[in-house]
Amino acid sequence: MRRSILCTALLSAACLLAGCGNKGPLVLPRAQPGSAPPSAASVPAPDTSTPLPN
Structure with a gap:
């Protein structure tokens, strides 16, 4: 009985603390002045010349 009450109390405390934040x-x-966001052109395309191993 005492163990189940302790488990319930610990579980309740964990649930309450999970909601913090x-x-x-x-x-x-915020973006810094003078910096541009990366564009799709600056990201290299994946190499598809080699087949994937089976």
């Missing part, structure tokens, strides 16, 4: 929508960092 930042709330709300994801906020991306």
Whole structure:
């Protein structure tokens, strides 16, 4: 009986602590002036000349 109460208390505490943290929508960092975001042209295409091993 005592063990089940302890387990329930620990599980409740873990659930309460899991809810801690930042709330709300994801906020991306602001871009620094003079820097451009990476474009699709700057990302190299994957090499498809070699077949994948089976």
